[in-house]
Amino acid sequence: MSRALVIGSVALDSVETPYGKVDSALGGSASYGSVAASYFAPTALVAVVGKDFPSKYLRLFKRRRVDLSGLTVEDGETFHWSGFYETTMSQAFTNTTCLNVFEKFRPDLTAEQARQRFVFLANIDPALQEYVVNQLVNPDLVVLDTMNFWIEGSKQQLTRVIKRSTVVLMNEEEARQYCETRSLVKAGQQLLKLGPRSVVIKKGEHGSLIFQKEGIFAVPAFPLRRMKDPTGAGDTFAGSLTGYVARLGKATDENVRRAVFVGTAMASFVVEDFSLNRTMRVQPKEFQERIAALTKMSTLPKLNPRTLKPQAL
Amino acid sequence: MSRALVIGSVALDSVETPYGKVDSALGGSASYGSVAASYFAPTALVAVVGKDFPSKYLRLFKRRRVDLSGLTVEDGETFHWSGFYETTMSQAFTNTTCLNVFEKFRPDLTAEQARQRFVFLANIDPALQEYVVNQLVNPDLVVLDTMNFWIEGSKQQLTRVIKRSTVVLMNEEEARQYCETRSLVKAGQQLLKLGPRSVVIKKGEHGSLIFQKEGIFAVPAFPLRRMKDPTGAGDTFAGSLTGYVARLGKATDENVRRAVFVGTAMASFVVEDFSLNRTMRVQPKEFQERIAALTKMSTLPKLNPRTLKPQAL
Numbered sequence: 001m002s003r004a005l006v007i008g009s010v011a012l013d014s015v016e017t018p019y020g021k022v023d024s025a026l027g028g029s030a031s032y033g034s035v036a037a038s039y040f041a042p043t044a045l046v047a048v049v050g051k052d053f054p055s056k057y058l059r060l061f062k063r064r065r066v067d068l069s070g071l072t073v074e075d076g077e078t079f080h081w082s083g084f085y086e087t088t089m090s091q092a093f094t095n096t097t098c099l100n101v102f103e104k105f106r107p108d109l110t111a112e113q114a115r116q117r118f119v120f121l122a123n124i125d126p127a128l129q130e131y132v133v134n135q136l137v138n139p140d141l142v143v144l145d146t147m148n149f150w151i152e153g154s155k156q157q158l159t160r161v162i163k164r165s166t167v168v169l170m171n172e173e174e175a176r177q178y179c180e181t182r183s184l185v186k187a188g189q190q191l192l193k194l195g196p197r198s199v200v201i202k203k204g205e206h207g208s209l210i211f212q213k214e215g216i217f218a219v220p221a222f223p224l225r226r227m228k229d230p231t232g233a234g235d236t237f238a239g240s241l242t243g244y245v246a247r248l249g250k251a252t253d254e255n256v257r258r259a260v261f262v263g264t265a266m267a268s269f270v271v272e273d274f275s276l277n278r279t280m281r282v283q284p285k286e287f288q289e290r291i292a293a294l295t296k297m298s299t300l301p302k303l304n305p306r307t308l309k310p311q312a313l
Numbered sequence: 314m315s316r317a318l319v320i321g322s323v324a325l326d327s328v329e330t331p332y333g334k335v336d337s338a339l340g341g342s343a344s345y346g347s348v349a350a351s352y353f354a355p356t357a358l359v360a361v362v363g364k365d366f367p368s369k370y371l372r373l374f375k376r377r378r379v380d381l382s383g384l385t386v387e388d389g390e391t392f393h394w395s396g397f398y399e400t401t402m403s404q405a406f407t408n409t410t411c412l413n414v415f416e417k418f419r420p421d422l423t424a425e426q427a428r429q430r431f432v433f434l435a436n437i438d439p440a441l442q443e444y445v446v447n448q449l450v451n452p453d454l455v456v457l458d459t460m461n462f463w464i465e466g467s468k469q470q471l472t473r474v475i476k477r478s479t480v481v482l483m484n485e486e487e488a489r490q491y492c493e494t495r496s497l498v499k500a501g502q503q504l505l506k507l508g509p510r511s512v513v514i515k516k517g518e519h520g521s522l523i524f525q526k527e528g529i530f531a532v533p534a535f536p537l538r539r540m541k542d543p544t545g546a547g548d549t550f551a552g553s554l555t556g557y558v559a560r561l562g563k564a565t566d567e568n569v570r571r572a573v574f575v576g577t578a579m580a581s582f583v584v585e586d587f588s589l590n591r592t593m594r595v596q597p598k599e600f601q602e603r604i605a606a607l608t609k610m611s612t613l614p615k616l617n618p619r620t621l622k623p624q625a626l
Binding site: 038039040041042063064065087088182183184185186189203205206207209215216217218219220223224225226244247248254255257258261262282284287288291293295296297298299300301303305307308309310311313 | 351352353354355376377378400401495496497498499502516518519520522528529530531532533536537538539557560561567568570571574575595597600601604606608609610611612613614616618620621622623624626
């Protein structure tokens with residue numbers, strides 16, 4: 001069975017939203033990404049934590065059978081992010097970012113890790129993402145996530161990694177910012193021209209747009225009445241996507257579209273609670289129900305071509 | 314064959330967008346609505362204009378065989394709106410609104426008009442919309458559109474019309490404002506509880522959400538690389554919807570979903586030029602191509618249920 005490899009950050013997050021707060025809860029792009037991927041494929045994690053990293057979180061990864069042989073424990077403290085969301089929760093505000101041991105993170109893959117074919121480069125410095133891509137022997141799927149910080153500060157480096165990725169993920173604002181256009185259609189097409197086989201623009205409650213050679217595809221968001229904490233939604237989406245393509249065994253464009261659907265369903269859980277609380281409790285039945293609901297809501301009744309002709313004048 | 318009846322405003326619009334400007338061009342909710350409806354069903358218009366209304370615009374309606382027996386010509390000037398859009402074109406700004414003859418508009422239907430079964434109440438004072446509904450003998454479809462102005466100033470009156478409509482249309486901000494919630498899911502469900510069989514929340518470039526007893530459905534927007542003038546998109550959407558359901562002959566929930574699709578395709582044309590310039594030039598073939606493109610972009614590959622089970626731990 002194909003495996004998934006997730007490289008990114010493991011962090012302790014202190015987050016406040018209108019629905020509550022948590023202190024030093026498990027966070028980081030690779031935590032969300034690897035746990036999500038582990039639903040669909042055996043998953044290995046490459047990241048770094050400090051000596052303070054709580055053993056309960058190591059046990060959490062182990063409950064999902066995440067391979068932690070690539071998780072280095074360094075002298076020092078774990079990456080810590082503290083932030084909050086206001087009423088609309090459309091944007092994260094940062095109080096403090098303490099990189100700590102993450103500052104010297106150098107993702108050196110073992111020979112076995114370098115042979116993995118389904119890889120999620122979660123949001124970290126694009127220089128490190130490129131360092132990882134350079135080590136991959138024969139990847140079939142490289143999923144790339146990023147954030148506004150790198151678009152502003154490391155655009156050239158980021159562009160180099162985009163060119164070597166199979167699936168590039170950006171949210172609406174990131175795509176607009178990177179492509180310097182208001183039009184998401186133009187942005188998606190512009191990114192596609194850089195080389196990736198798929199570009200996915202994530203639009204939160206509005207779902208996502210998939211740009212491929214064959215055309216543009218739209219996937220709706222799962223309609224939630226309330227979310228508690230949006231942290232990790234994008235990482236969960238990308239991790240599930242990677243894990244699901246690994247399960248299918250081949251990164252065809254069609255499989256990537258399938259995987260966007262699966263990622264959408266899985267990401268709808270993580271925002272229902274803080275940290276990985278909800279993700280860890282997802283039951284197969286409720287996951288399948290959300291897939292069914294998403295399928296139904298994007299299925300439209302057939303149109304009879306005869307009824308589409310303009311009335312004779 | 315069933316006919317469509319459109320009641321609303323006919324106006325002369327002076328509009329400026331980043332892509333150009335027009336002076337005293339044909340505008341108004343019922344102009345866009347009736348011309349769009351006329352593609353699919355014989356359409357009658359109920360509205361008022363002044364003595365200054367240019368005969369070229371009367372000829373425009375006649376080219377689409379719009380029945381103008383309900384278009385009153387009053388002493389005075391035609392309703393005139395002047396406004397502009399900024400770079401993002403997400404919002405119309407008003408310079409001046411001169412109601413003129415529209416101020417005394419009293420939509421008295423003829424006996425034949427009152428028997429029409431497929432009716433679009435385009436955006437006007439909800440008191441007038443209610444006045445129309447009271448005259449309808451046996452409507453099968455009442456499509457209701459409105460705007461923030463009435464939500465702010467005439468909410469009770471508007472609520473009464475919502476309760477008597479079959480399909481209620483609001484854009485994102487209107488739905489949030491009317492329902493006093495940030496959540497579109499909550500807003501849609503709340504509006505549905507008032508009695509309409511369908512609630513359609515229009516989200517511009519993000520497509521639309523349809524709320525029905527059976528569930529929520531998502532229709533993507535047609536991906537445009539550029540729009541010139543967003544004026545009339547909502548009216549065109551609603552007019553096509555009404556006309557298409559009239560053509561199908563019965564306002565079942567499924568037909569309304571079909572009609573949202575058709576409205577989405579038709580509305581994608583109107584924004585490509587000012588006023589009704591583009592709508593009047595829509596060719597059957599290009600309309601059918603947009604329907605095909607929308608169908609393709611919302612069609613997702615089948616998921617094998619076996620692949621959705623979480624991996625055994």
